[in-house]
Amino acid sequence: MSSRAFAPFINPVVRQFEAYVPGRSIAEIREAYGVSRVIKLASNENPLGVSPAVREVLRQQADLVFRYPQSGNPRLVKSIAEFHHVDPARVFVSNGSDELLDLLFRVCAEPGVHNVVTALPCFGIYTTQARFAGVELRQAPLRPDFSVDLDAMLALTDENTTLVFLTSPDNPSGLAVPKEKMLRFAESLPKQCMLVADQAYVDFAREEDGGEDAFSLIPELEAHPNIAVVRTFSKSRGLAGLRLGYGILPADLVSYLWRVRLPFSVNLLAEEAGIAAMKDVAFWRETVRVVEQGRRQLEQGLQELGCNVVPSHANFISFCRPGMENAGGINEELLKQGVIARWLKSYGLPGYMRVSVGTEEENTVFLGALKAALAAC
Ligand SMILES: Cc1ncc(COP(=O)(O)O)c(C=O)c1O
Known part of the structure; x- marks a missing residue:
């Protein structure tokens, strides 16, 4: 009998992949640095x-997890449709918005034929899932102030471009494109091309600039059939660990997405939690208020420490120390003090860090730790 180990066939595209490196966990930092208190401000x-209200629903539903969820998650779809005043036929729910983004590459583009346009840098899922789907991703560099160069994006489109991904507010800059500009951009796209507005953070848009109403494209979808909006329950709704995202999209596209989505990718607890989270408007509003307040606290604190701050419409802030090309040392010093923020090296911005807006106390601890880190570097 042969002693050769079985080597399964692996798709050559997959051979090129490196495993996703997640942010480091609280337990890992506690152990590695011997710190008792760790705060995580790395994943927004x-x-x-x-x-x-969500906690209570999860407790009640625990006895039912031996059941499959209802196919197509119709109650969740209905509650999202009601919240946004849209036709339920336009609503699609997914295992985190990541799943929807992935499906869009595979449903709306044919490998080797079509291309997709986005910005550089962009949210990492666009790059990995485009590669996995075998779809060419064309990227227009952000301007030096991190604003999106819509003209450059438009110039990259052609008759084979089926999707343009625009993240607004953007990750990691936090900058947002005003609604009118997005609409004009969508109108200028080639006729077969859909604008996908990834608006994971739009409910945090700055009040002084008009808040969510000034940036959300959902109310504009009826009049602009070539726009789709992707949202998530991971941020303002507090369900990151349950994995729940959604899109408001053209109804015919939604019907195709349902055909290929794995039947139960939105699990029973996520579904019930999502319905409860949509109803819990008080928690959602309080989250937005705490983020507004915390963002001001962090912006002011960072500026007082001599940092350059990118003005953010999201629940995070990107910043750098002027003249410092590599923030790796600052990141390390923060970790030693039990503070996990995000070093933006993987976004191609090694001089920058991103910090999520925490509670007032967490923000204060972060600013104190950063002060010490800057002094040490
Ligand atoms: C811009 C953007 N889009 C989508 C996501 C994915 O969110 P989720 O899969 O948790 O819904 C994130 C997560 O951080 C994000 O920053």
Whole structure:
């Protein structure tokens, strides 16, 4: 009998992939640096944690997890449709918005034929899932102030471009494109091309600039059939760990997405939690208020420490120390003090760090740790 180990066939595209490197966990940092208190401000999670209404629903539903969820998650779809005043036929729900983004590459582009346009740098999922789908991704560099260069994006489109991904507010800059500009951009796209507005952070848009109303494209979808909006429950709704995202998209596209989505990718607890989170308007509003306040606290604190701050419409802030090309040392010094923020090296911005807006206390601890880190570097 042969002693040769079985080597399964691996798709050559997959052979090129490196495993996703997630942010480091609280437990890992506690152990590695011997610190008792660790605060995590690296993944733009909800500063208030879990909504009490969601916690209660999860407790009640625990006995039902031996059941499959209802196919197509119709109650969740209905609650999202009601919240946004849209036709339920336009609503699609997914295992985190990541799943929807992935499906869009595979449903709306044919490998080797079509291309997709986005910005550089962009949210990492666009790059990995485009590669996995075998779809060419064309990227227009952001301007030096991190604003999106819509003209450059438009110039990259051609008769084979089927999707343009625009993240607004953007990650990691936090900058947002005003609604009118997005609409004009969508109107200028080639006729077969759909604008996908990834608006994961739009409910945090700055009040002084008009808040969510000035940036959300959902109310504009009826009049602009070539726009789709992607949203998530991971940020302002506090469900990152349950994995729940959604899109408001053209109804015919939604019907195709349902055909290929794995039947139960939105699990029973995520579904029930999502319905409860949509109803818990008080928790959602309080989250937005705490983020507005915390963002001001962080912006002011960072500026007082001599940092350059990118003005953010999201629940995070990117910043750098002027003249410092590599923030790796600052990142390390923060970790030693039990503060996990995000070093933006993987976005091609090694001089920059991104910090999520936490509670007032977490923000204060972060600013104190950063002060010490800057002094040490
Ligand atoms: C711009 C953007 N889009 C989408 C996502 C994915 O969110 P989720 O898969 O948790 O819904 C994130 C997560 O951080 C993000 O920053």
